Amino acid sequence: MVGVYLSGTGNTKHCIEKLTGLLDSTAKTVPLESKNVVEEIEKNIEIILGYSTQFSNAPYMVRDFIKQNKLLWNGKKVFCVATMGAFSGDGAGCTARLLKKYGATILGGLHIKMPDSVCDSKLLKKTVEQNREIVVEADKKIERVAEQIKAGKYPREGITFFAHIAGLFGQRLWFYGKTTGYSDKLKISENCVGCGLCASLCPMENISVKDGKAVSGNRCTMCYRCISSCPQKAITLVGDEVKEQCRFERYSS
Ligand SMILES: Cc1cc2nc3c(=O)[nH]c(=O)nc-3n(C[C@H](O)[C@H](O)[C@H](O)COP(=O)(O)O)c2cc1C
Ligand code: SF4
Ligand code: SF4
Incomplete structure (x- = not known):
């Protein structure tokens, strides 16, 4: 078994x-961006594939x-x-x-509620305490699911016909343009000091530093890694101002 993930x-x-x-x-x-990801998948039959939901x-x-x-x-046997x-x-x-x-072969599907990563929008914003609670609940769910899987029962969240309809009509159709390719909409403000952190973190190698900025x-996968890490809060995508940078470490205790 191997776990493969993209995580912003x-x-x-x-x-x-x-x-x-x-x-x-x-x-x-x-991580999906690592050089040996194909090799690791080749070596294994069972794959756990994880990623964040973006507009369903x-x-x-x-x-x-x-x-x-x-x-x-x-x-391959994949659990999504x-x-x-x-x-x-x-x-x-x-x-x-x-x-x-x-x-x-699809073994099953799982949806896990975690802190919202869109840190340049007010929507869905929670306090640090609330996000800590969300992580506690997520951990409990993962533990329950691991026990179920060990007993041979895989959850089927998100892979049923009804989930397909909910995702399509609930969100995907309305945000169709946002999910059909990589984005060229990343904005980098005057506040950038050219430290290069964003460039070193980007899983798509979509950022470079030129003349100190x-x-x-145009190959942004909207993971929010650079946006939530920039020390100057100089990067935005969906919104125009970074409210509070979201990173898992802040919510794990
Ligand atoms: C561009 C974008 C779109 C998102 N769309 C959704 C969404 O449609 N529904 C949802 O519940 N969460 C959405 N989220 C929140 C993330 O799925 C969630 O915070 C996820 O756990 C982030 O995981 P990561 O830290 O591994 O990237 C979105 C996040 C981003 C960056
Ligand atoms: S992390 Fe921020 S300050 Fe550093 S280079 Fe990137 S945008 Fe500029
Ligand atoms: S540019 Fe930023 S948001 Fe886009 S893929 Fe790279 S790290 Fe993620």
């Missing part, structure tokens, strides 16, 4: 590490990775895990359907 602010990383560790203490977990869809980088590596999935701030419709189903098309390309 650390939520999904935590969930996949915890779940994978509970199921198989010897299993590795690998999977981040484009995850879908792109699945499509770019079509031949990787035949014969989507973390979310509130509602993910068929967040897990969005990759499950693709993977199935490329020959994978960060410059964004």
